[in-house]
Amino acid sequence: MGWQYVPLLLVAPLVDAAVTVHHPPEDLFTMTQSSIAPGETFSGNRAYDPTELEPPENGGYVPNFDINLQPAGTQDGLSHQLPSPFFGFSIEMSVSNQVYGRNSTHINVPFLNLMSNIAERAGEVHVRCGGNTQESAVMVESNPNGLMIDKDYSSVSGTTNTPPIDYTMELIYTLGNISALVPVKWWVGIPFDDIHENPIRMDIADAAINVIGENLLGFQAGNEPDYYGKFGRRPPEYTAFDYMGEVGELIQLMSQNPIYEGYRDKLVSPSIAMEWPLQETWDTGIIENYRDQIRYMSVERYPDNNCGAVFGTGGAIRVPQELIGVYLDHHHLRSWTDYYVETGLYAQQMQKPLIMFETNTASCGGFPGISNAFAGALWGLDYALQLARKNFSEALFHVGGQSVYYNPFTAAPTNQTSFSQWTVGPTYYVVLIMAEIVGRTGTARVTDLYAAEDSNRTPAYAIYEGDEPARVALFNTNTDPSGGHTYTASINVPQTISSVQVKRLSANSVSQINNFTWAGQTWGAANFEADGRPHGEYVIETLPCTPGEGGGSRCPVSVPAPGFALVFLQDGGASAHDEAQTYATSAVGRDRNTATIDRAALETSNGHNETVRGFLGSTSYGSQSSATTLARLGVASLGIVAATMWTVLHRLR
Numbered sequence: 305m306g307w308q309y310v311p312l313l314l315v316a317p318l319v320d321a322a323v324t325v326h327h328p329p330e331d332l333f334t335m336t337q338s339s340i341a342p343g344e345t346f347s348g349n350r351a352y353d354p355t356e357l358e359p360p361e362n363g364g365y366v367p368n369f370d371i372n373l374q375p376a377g378t379q380d381g382l383s384h385q386l387p388s389p390f391f392g393f394s395i396e397m398s399v400s401n402q403v404y405g406r407n408s409t410h411i412n413v414p415f416l417n418l419m420s421n422i423a424e425r426a427g428e429v430h431v432r433c434g435g436n437t438q439e440s441a442v443m444v445e446s447n448p449n450g451l452m453i454d455k456d457y458s459s460v461s462g463t464t465n466t467p468p469i470d471y472t473m474e475l476i477y478t479l480g481n482i483s484a485l486v487p488v489k490w491w492v493g494i495p496f497d498d499i500h501e502n503p504i505r506m507d508i509a510d511a512a513i514n515v516i517g518e519n520l521l522g523f524q525a526g527n528e529p530d531y532y533g534k535f536g537r538r539p540p541e542y543t544a545f546d547y548m549g550e551v552g553e554l555i556q557l558m559s560q561n562p563i564y565e566g567y568r569d570k571l572v573s574p575s576i577a578m579e580w581p582l583q584e585t586w587d588t589g590i591i592e593n594y595r596d597q598i599r600y601m602s603v604e605r606y607p608d609n610n611c612g613a614v615f616g617t618g619g620a621i622r623v624p625q626e627l628i629g630v631y632l633d634h635h636h637l638r639s640w641t642d643y644y645v646e647t648g649l650y651a652q653q654m655q656k657p658l659i660m661f662e663t664n665t666a667s668c669g670g671f672p673g674i675s676n677a678f679a680g681a682l683w684g685l686d687y688a689l690q691l692a693r694k695n696f697s698e699a700l701f702h703v704g705g706q707s708v709y710y711n712p713f714t715a716a717p718t719n720q721t722s723f724s725q726w727t728v729g730p731t732y733y734v735v736l737i738m739a740e741i742v743g744r745t746g747t748a749r750v751t752d753l754y755a756a757e758d759s760n761r762t763p764a765y766a767i768y769e770g771d772e773p774a775r776v777a778l779f780n781t782n783t784d785p786s787g788g789h790t791y792t793a794s795i796n797v798p799q800t801i802s803s804v805q806v807k808r809l810s811a812n813s814v815s816q817i818n819n820f821t822w823a824g825q826t827w828g829a830a831n832f833e834a835d836g837r838p839h840g841e842y843v844i845e846t847l848p849c850t851p852g853e854g855g856g857s858r859c860p861v862s863v864p865a866p867g868f869a870l871v872f873l874q875d876g877g878a879s880a881h882d883e884a885q886t887y888a889t890s891a892v893g894r895d896r897n898t899a900t901i902d903r904a905a906l907e908t909s910n911g912h913n914e915t916v917r918g919f920l921g922s923t924s925y926g927s928q929s930s931a932t933t934l935a936r937l938g939v940a941s942l943g944i945v946a947a948t949m950w951t952v953l954h955r956l957r
């Protein structure tokens with residue numbers, strides 16, 4: 305047994321609280337440190353920790369292998385048909401003002417850009433505004449400091465020291481105004497914290513119905529109820545059966561008030577993590593009993609936790625260097641997601657989409673050097689494809705604040721309001737690429753190919769649309785700058801094609817932090833460099849195929865170590881996303897004069913001329929709606945987008 309297998313044993317009891325981190329507050333860390341000398345320990349915000357691990361010892365590797373794809377009818381192990389979007393975001397409620405913007409007239413443009421990139425590919429973006437902090441959130445008339453979200457650090461609770469939050473209507477207006485600009489749809493959470501002491505606080509549901517309307521996906525009925533007993537929100541003996549009763553009370557309440565007309569079938573439940581066995585929970589009959597009210601069947605899970613190190617909970621202190629190899633191990637990922645196979649089949653039987661409602665690399669903020677490294681991107685894609693393969697319909701990566709490692713994106717530190725200072729993490733690339741993997745036909749089905757003698761480091765998946773293979777996803781999670789671990793997969797397909805198109809996700813090592821490229825473009829070479837738009841030259845490779853021996857075609861594709869390649873087998877498949885460009889605009893500053901713009905970068909981003917085809921003149925999503933919005937607003941000029949964006953948002957109010 306090689307040393308790289310040892311960590312598997314260390315993480316064997318995969319029972320981890322899907323807890324997220326909000327505290328200690330950002331102010332305990334210095335904001336700006338972005339590099340460290342060798343041997344020095346990083347003392348800045350975790351979101352910007354530049355500590356790189358050693359790449360783990362290499363694993364499975366076969367230099368040349370064949371992938372033989374059959375027509376769908378005879379291909380093994382295909383999933384159900386995957387809806388679009390498959391992957392979205394769960395944004396912790398307490399960080400709403402950092403991420404979305406200060407208020408409904410002051411929305412962060414990098415956030416809009418980031419959402420727009422996904423929407424271009426997936427049709428729309430699904431975001432859950434919630435998390436642990438939704439449970440104790442209280443809607444207030446106003447906060448003393450004028451903020452739409454305020455935290456009460458004097459009454460923190462739980463493993464993650466979650467502070468209760470007071471929010472105002474402004475938060476809901478902000479969500480509504482975001483949806484008016486980019487097709488983002490929302491889930492919000494109904495707090496279940498003291499459901500018996502007080503009437504259920506329905507303010508967020510009522511406000512969302514009034515303001516968000518058709519862009520409201522649904523209401524989460526409590527978050528991780530299986531931890532309520534453990535964390536003192538209920539008596540320790542609280543069971544899934546008790547929870548079902550409480551969901552019943554919510555349903556009862558909603559049935560009595562006409563405001564919920566049209567919204568009574570939108571509950572998200574039960575959102576359990578690892579405390580209650582899945583089967584026991586389904587056995588309560590909750591899904592069957594409430595089949596007319598529960599729209600989405602939800603679970604939450606993080607594969608590991610870093611609570612011991614981050615919060616001094618007394619739990620095991622995990623050593624990231626010992627874990628990075630586990631995250632890159634396909635076999636490990638496959639086996640822990642097997643936990644959901646039966647549930648995936650049950651959800652289909654119940655005709656409910658199964659959603660991984662909150663997930664990421666590890667709870668309590670993730671691991672430095674994994675969650676924020678290229679390893680996190682490769683893990684995320686393999687994970688997403690395993691969830692798809694196991695018949696999930698959707699999954700959401702969690703977004704915390706400045707004090708977590710795993711963010712798909714981190715807003716500029718709150719006291720830095722100038723242009724493009726966001727930081728985009730590996731899991732953002734996963735959501736973006738997953739949108740291209742799944743496509744938006746709603747008919748994609750995936751299968752794990754057990755490729756290269758089922759190597760643990762070079763998995764491959766096929767994606768079918770209809771009867772034909774449409775795309776192949778190839779991984780190489782080894783690291784070898786000498787080129788020694790580059791492999792060539794010869795993809796044999798039943799259809800006759802003369803070439804394939806390839807887009808790659810690249811970095812120099814699995815440990816690299818920032819500067820990943822997808823199809824040649826990066827969302828940030830370093831911390832504090834992102835404005836939500838891709839930068840660099842857009843690259844799609846075209847590789848030739850030859851006629852196959854028994855008919856069909858043979859298409860060799862090489863993948864370096866490390867690397868991920870998405871191979872498009874159908875004509876023009878890759879360029880379906882060519883027009884994926886969006887907001888040619890900068891961040892919204894404290895006042896509009898702080899927004900400056902590099903015109904040349906703007907014109908060439910994504911290989912397109914943004915003055916012609918930017919957000920305002922977009923030919924793809926929103927070309928209609930955003931152009932119309934702007935026309936209505938009387939904003940005509942395309943060239944001065946950056947300067948006008950603030951005005952645009954201001955006038956939306």
Ligand SMILES: *[C@@H]1O[C@H](CO)[C@@H](O)[C@H](O)[C@H]1NC(C)=O
Nearest residue numbers: 331333334335336717719720
């Ligand atoms: C932001 O706040 C931190 C910590 O208070 C401080 O060190 C830093 O200089 C500030 N940055 C700016 C741009 O004001």
Ligand SMILES: *[C@@H]1O[C@H](CO)[C@@H](O)[C@H](O)[C@H]1NC(C)=O
Nearest residue numbers: 382383384645649693694695
């Ligand atoms: C996923 O669903 C499909 C279609 O119902 C089924 O054929 C397949 O066996 C399921 N996959 C797993 C891993 O259960």
Ligand SMILES: *[C@@H]1O[C@H](CO)[C@@H](O)[C@H](O)[C@H]1NC(C)=O
Nearest residue numbers: 406407408409410450474894
């Ligand atoms: C929104 O934030 C901006 C910038 O801080 C401020 O000028 C404006 O008054 C705020 N609007 C509301 C409604 O609070």
Ligand SMILES: *[C@@H]1O[C@H](CO)[C@@H](O)[C@H](O)[C@H]1NC(C)=O
Nearest residue numbers: 812818819820826828829830
């Ligand atoms: C990012 O990668 C590119 C291409 O590999 C390289 O030229 C550039 O120096 C890198 N930037 C940083 C900040 O590491």
Ligand SMILES: *[C@@H]1O[C@H](CO)[C@@H](O)[C@H](O)[C@H]1NC(C)=O
Nearest residue numbers: 904907908912913914915916
């Ligand atoms: C973009 O298009 C505008 C208008 O046609 C043109 O003036 C400008 O030179 C173009 N920029 C680039 C980089 O091609």
Ligand SMILES: CC(=O)N[C@H]1CO[C@H](CO)[C@@H](O)[C@@H]1O
Nearest residue numbers: 408409477480481484956957
């Ligand atoms: C388009 C849109 O939803 N605009 C709303 C933005 O938020 C303000 C409240 O701050 C509403 O009045 C607008 O209707």
